[in-house]
Amino acid sequence: MKRWWVDLWAFAAALALAAAVLLRWRGGQVALLSSTAAPAIRLLALLVVFVQGCADRLRGREEPAGQGAAPRPAGQDEGQEMAETTGLSQHGEKDLSDATGPSEQGDEDSAMGTGSPPAPALGPDVFPLADEAALNRWARLVTDDASLPARAKQLALALLLVPEGAPAQDPGWSQVTASLDALTEAQVFRARWQAHVEARRTGGKETIADALALLAAMEALPLYHAGLAGYLWRRAAPLPASATERAELLGRLERHLRACEALRRAQFETGPIEFTAWRSKAAPPAGYSGLRVPPGLLAAARSHYPNSDAGTWATQATLDLAVATPGVHLLRAGQAKPLQPGQRVTLRRLDVLWAERPATLRHDELGDMSLGAGAVVTAWDVGARFAAAGRELVRERVAAARGGDATALKGLEAILPAAHAEIRRAVAEQAQAAGSPGLRTLLELFDM
Amino acid sequence: MLAGMGLLHRLYARAAPEVWETETRLLHALRLVRRPVAVQWIATNMCDLRCPHCYSGAGKRAVGELTTQEVLRLVVDEMVALGKPTFVIAGGELLLRQDIAEIVAYARAQGLEWAMHTHGGHVPKFRAMFERHPPTLAAISLDGEQRQHDLFRGRRGSHAAALAAIRTLKECGCPEVVAGTTVTRDNADRLADLFPIVAASGADSWGLHLFAPEGRGAEHTALCPTPEQLQRVAAFARRKRELFHVELCNEWGSAGADDRFYRDQPFLCGAGRISCVIGATGEVLPCTTTDLRESEGNLRERPLRDIWTRGFTRFRTAGPRECSDGRECWLQARNGNPCREQAFGACRKEAV
Ligand code: SF4
Ligand code: SF4
Numbered sequence: 033m034k035r036w037w038v039d040l041w042a043f044a045a046a047l048a049l050a051a052a053v054l055l056r057w058r059g060g061q062v063a064l065l066s067s068t069a070a071p072a073i074r075l076l077a078l079l080v081v082f083v084q085g086c087a088d089r090l091r092g093r094e095e096p097a098g099q100g101a102a103p104r105p106a107g108q109d110e111g112q113e114m115a116e117t118t119g120l121s122q123h124g125e126k127d128l129s130d131a132t133g134p135s136e137q138g139d140e141d142s143a144m145g146t147g148s149p150p151a152p153a154l155g156p157d158v159f160p161l162a163d164e165a166a167l168n169r170w171a172r173l174v175t176d177d178a179s180l181p182a183r184a185k186q187l188a189l190a191l192l193l194v195p196e197g198a199p200a201q202d203p204g205w206s207q208v209t210a211s212l213d214a215l216t217e218a219q220v221f222r223a224r225w226q227a228h229v230e231a232r233r234t235g236g237k238e239t240i241a242d243a244l245a246l247l248a249a250m251e252a253l254p255l256y257h258a259g260l261a262g263y264l265w266r267r268a269a270p271l272p273a274s275a276t277e278r279a280e281l282l283g284r285l286e287r288h289l290r291a292c293e294a295l296r297r298a299q300f301e302t303g304p305i306e307f308t309a310w311r312s313k314a315a316p317p318a319g320y321s322g323l324r325v326p327p328g329l330l331a332a333a334r335s336h337y338p339n340s341d342a343g344t345w346a347t348q349a350t351l352d353l354a355v356a357t358p359g360v361h362l363l364r365a366g367q368a369k370p371l372q373p374g375q376r377v378t379l380r381r382l383d384v385l386w387a388e389r390p391a392t393l394r395h396d397e398l399g400d401m402s403l404g405a406g407a408v409v410t411a412w413d414v415g416a417r418f419a420a421a422g423r424e425l426v427r428e429r430v431a432a433a434r435g436g437d438a439t440a441l442k443g444l445e446a447i448l449p450a451a452h453a454e455i456r457r458a459v460a461e462q463a464q465a466a467g468s469p470g471l472r473t474l475l476e477l478f479d480m
Numbered sequence: 481m482l483a484g485m486g487l488l489h490r491l492y493a494r495a496a497p498e499v500w501e502t503e504t505r506l507l508h509a510l511r512l513v514r515r516p517v518a519v520q521w522i523a524t525n526m527c528d529l530r531c532p533h534c535y536s537g538a539g540k541r542a543v544g545e546l547t548t549q550e551v552l553r554l555v556v557d558e559m560v561a562l563g564k565p566t567f568v569i570a571g572g573e574l575l576l577r578q579d580i581a582e583i584v585a586y587a588r589a590q591g592l593e594w595a596m597h598t599h600g601g602h603v604p605k606f607r608a609m610f611e612r613h614p615p616t617l618a619a620i621s622l623d624g625e626q627r628q629h630d631l632f633r634g635r636r637g638s639h640a641a642a643l644a645a646i647r648t649l650k651e652c653g654c655p656e657v658v659a660g661t662t663v664t665r666d667n668a669d670r671l672a673d674l675f676p677i678v679a680a681s682g683a684d685s686w687g688l689h690l691f692a693p694e695g696r697g698a699e700h701t702a703l704c705p706t707p708e709q710l711q712r713v714a715a716f717a718r719r720k721r722e723l724f725h726v727e728l729c730n731e732w733g734s735a736g737a738d739d740r741f742y743r744d745q746p747f748l749c750g751a752g753r754i755s756c757v758i759g760a761t762g763e764v765l766p767c768t769t770t771d772l773r774e775s776e777g778n779l780r781e782r783p784l785r786d787i788w789t790r791g792f793t794r795f796r797t798a799g800p801r802e803c804s805d806g807r808e809c810w811l812q813a814r815n816g817n818p819c820r821e822q823a824f825g826a827c828r829k830e831a832v
Contacts, residue, residue: 053509053510053511056510056511057511061511062511062512062513062789062790063511063512063513063789064512064513064515064562064563064785064788064789065507065512065513065514065515067515067563069512070514070515073503073506073507073510073512074499074503076503076506077499077500077502077503077506078499080502080506081498081499081502084498084502085498176725178655179655179684181724181725185722185723185724188722188723189679189723189724192723193676193679193680257722258722259722259723262719262722296740297740300740304744343741344715344718344719348715438706438708441669441708442708445708445712467669469669469670469672469673470669470670472672472673473669473670473671473672473712473716474712475672476672476675476716476719476720477712477715477716477719480719480722
């Protein structure tokens with residue numbers, strides 16, 4: 033009986049709605065959407081889109097995807113990137129060992145290759161935040177408060193704003209210390225990073241093992257943050273290291289950045305994490321966290337992780353090379369693969385090239401570069417490996433860009449790994465030149 | 481319930497532009513119109529600076545600017561009737577209007593949230609007003625480091641004044657102060673030098689606007705950044721978002737699925753759909769253009785409610801019409817300035 037009335041009421045309401053719409057149609061009238069009806073319309077639109085999406089998928093149409101969508105996580109697809117190309121001539125082994133590196137790396141060519149690629153052991157590749165508790169701890173570190181940026185962001189910003197070679201009295205250091213002190217719950221992390229800050233401040237030496245320890249301290253918190261990971265990459269890049277050590281750090285950084293990427297994508301789906309710090313002088317009520325993590329975030333991040341790449345670290349500031357002779361291995365994401373003559377490889381900032389014997393690689397514009405047996409090459413020091421003609425081309429282009437030549441600036445962007453050292457030298461020499469600000473922007477694109 | 485909301489958000493976030501378009505079609509079919517979320521009022525055409533990129537071509541006071549009473553009745557009261565959208569006051573330089581404190585006080589008394597765009601030079605003089613009625617958002621223009629900013633704005637000291645304004649507004653309790661930079665060919669490659677200044681300024685975020693050849697900007701089309709510059713700035717902004725709250729503003733258009741790298745919310749052009757602009761003389765426009773052919777009516781002739789409800793149909797109808805693509809910035813599109821594709825590259829073309 034009751035059901036009958038409900039049906040009648042629903043029918044009458046639908047009829048009234050249809051009549052109202054019809055009357056408005058006929059009269060050409062338009063009405064403002066009331067705030068109560070707005071969610072209903074949104075829901076209806078959502079349903080229509082959902083049904084359309086299902087129908088499209090059934091018909092086999094592709095979903096829209098951006099640059100960050102359907103990426104190719106490293107370690108799963110080198111085969112595609114190393115697709116063989118034709119038309120490459122074979123080159124003999126040339127001795128180009130006059131090349132000097134931009135860093136403390138780069139005198140390792142004398143070591144003999146072993147013939148077996150020195151791949152690091154990174155362990156299983158799983159999404160690093162194990163449970164909701166870990167997710168909450170991470171969220172608390174990386175989420176902006178309504179009036180304050182996230183503590184991780186503040187630390188990364190403070191560290192990056194201290195100029196290279198800044199004296200111990202630089203006021204930027206106090207900002208760094210304050211940002212570290214704000215991480216009250218992270219004793220081990222603070223001690224480790226404070227030691228790093230002290231080393232930087234006083235010009236102390238650090239090793240690649242120190243960089244790995246800094247990363248481990250971050251991840252133990254768990255603090256996954258692309259800005260801090262980028263900072264670590266930049267600090268570690270000039271430090272001397274064996275191929276395996278270098279590949280281990282870069283492989284771990286790659287996983288770290290992929291986790292950040294998966295978390296970013298997940299938040300775009302589920303909605304952002306919100307956080308309001310407790311500001312009253314009185315103690316917060318029991319159980320107060322101020323944190324609102326959207327439901328489903330962990331599951332979404334986990335599902336994205338296998339297909340997430342390292343963002344700009346995977347796709348930008350790269351150098352395209354062709355392999356001219358055998359004996360070169362690519363160490364990427366914890367895996368080592370031999371490269372065949374004729375293959376093309378995109379050298380990313382997270383990759384290592386290792387030569388088991390003297391070998392030659394070629395860049396379409398910059399020409400040949402030679403690697404001695406046991407050579408370890410990364411995006412940081414690749415520029416110095418090119419023959420004199422290639423290095424001269426870079427020098428000329430940097431000089432032109434510093435003079436304000438926009439075409440030269442564009443050209444440099446395409447060869448950033450090969451050019452960044454020369455750019456650094458050029459802007460240090462003439463910081464106020466017309467094109468120096470543009471060159472500094474390019475450096476930002478390489479360093480982060 | 482929470483889980484249900486989470487699922488809805490997931491569905492919505494994945495397909496926000498599609499949902500938006502479908503909703504637009506539904507509303508059109510049902511003869512319904514959304515309420516505006518924000519209404520921007522060009523308080524005056526007066527400005528004491530003469531920036532070459534000025535979209536409102538500001539300088540002298542325009543003939544027939546709305547009087548105080550007209551603003552209170554025709555703008556503020558009508559906005560209340562429209563459901564209290566955010567009242568965004570821009571210019572020219574709004575703080576050159578003698579009655580601005582009265583208008584702000586009245587709007588606040590009516591329960592309107594307010595926001596403003598200013599060059600910042602007069603902010604300290606209005607400290608009492610800001611303390612009493614802090615805007616929910618204040619955008620202060622910052623075009624470059626000191627030399628570049630002062631040169632571009634044509635006044636020595638304007639950079640220092642902008643930085644002082646940011647500090648003052650924060651002290652007055654403005655919850656979000658945005659340092660706004662209009663990216664032009666002149667400053668696109670200098671943003672690396674500006675970043676530390678913005679980060680240390682006390683601003684909560686950095687909005688990177690994009691030059692549009694509107695107003696005085698139409699006389700300086702050479703200020704349009706090159707495609708390479710657009711790409712570099714987008715790449716730069718994406719990286720800096722890890723360190724600071726940087727956003728590519730709406731003039732950049734949609735990056736499709738890649739919007740997540742550049743902004744907090746997926747892009748949708750609000751012109752005529754959820755926002756409109758009231759010119760200094762009462763013309764109601766879809767966005768900040770000085771081209772009166774785009775006007776949907778004048779407040780002195782028809783109430784804002786009526787103009788909003790019956791006007792802007794070209795923005796609210798579905799199909800491949802001039803203004804129906806909510807993924808493009810209408811302002812750029814009407815000037816034939818396809819910066820979206822240039823900035824975000826060919827692969828993003830597929831994404832949208
Ligand atoms: S851009 Fe702003 S400060 Fe410059 S002239 Fe226009 S209104 Fe004035
Ligand atoms: S026209 Fe451009 S600036 Fe205006 S609302 Fe649309 S996107 Fe924003």
